Amino acid sequence: MGRTGPDGGVGRFLVDSGRLSDAELEICHLGALFDAAYFALGHGSGPRGFQRGAAHWLGPVRAVGAVAVERETRRRGKLLDSLWPYPQVDTEPVVLRRPDGRAPAVTSRQRAVLALADGVRTPARIARELGRPAFHTLIDIRRLAAAGHIATPRPARPGPPGRPDPPGRSGACAPPAPDRGPAAAAFTDPDIDLLRRLRDALEATL
Structure with missing residues (x-):
């Protein structure tokens, strides 16, 4: 930022100076963009609007269309649901559980997450303290909840029909996730109307 200023030249500077290749920059950009889109759109609320002409430093x-954003938002939601279909673990404070002997061993990466699970820190805060992408931390959280290492809080509102109640904060190891065929994936669609308006606005500028 000190060399390029806030006018959007940082990415080009990193490539021209040999610190990153074009492909590496694009991978970082797309990963960050699609992860951010999941948090902004994945739960159906969506942002209230977009600021015309806003630019990032x-x-x-690479230009990314609204269809690609929608596709990747859906894919991330389905991935998380396939691991453990209780999205409330994504936002509530992480509480440790004592799993039974059938629970799989944790990896070193997951162990670092468990070390910060104190019933106060949320997954987002744990991700910040570990210096990791928030979406990657959600993957660890869902896997740990499915294995019974962390508690699954009960939802504030009743879940969809057919979805089992989550395990409590105490008791036996969490049950395995239910069979989730293509038609049974419980995922809140992103704000489709918002994405279409965004697509139309982008196409109008071409």
Whole structure:
């Protein structure tokens, strides 16, 4: 930022100076963009609007259409649900459980997450303290909840029909996730109307 200023030249500077290749910059850009889109759109609320002409200090890397954003938002939601279909673990403070002997061993990466699970820190805060992407931390959280290492809080509102109640904060190891065929994936669609308006606005500028 000190060399390029806030006018969107950081990405190009990193490539031109040899610190990153074009492919590496694009991978970082797309990963961050699609992860951010999941948090902004994945639960159906969506942002209230977009600021016309807003630019990021990284600068232009690759144009991404609204259809691709929608597809990747859905894919991330389905991935998390396939691991453990209780989205409330994504936002509530992480509480440790004592799993039974059938629970799989944790990896070193997951162990670092468990070390910060104190019933106060949320997954987002744990991700910040570990310096990890928030979505990657959600994957660890869902896997740990499915294995019974962390508690699954009960939802504030009743879940969809057919979805089992989550395990409590005490008791036996969490049950395995239910069979989730293509038609049974419980995922809140992103704000489709918002994405379509965004697509139309982008196409109008071409």
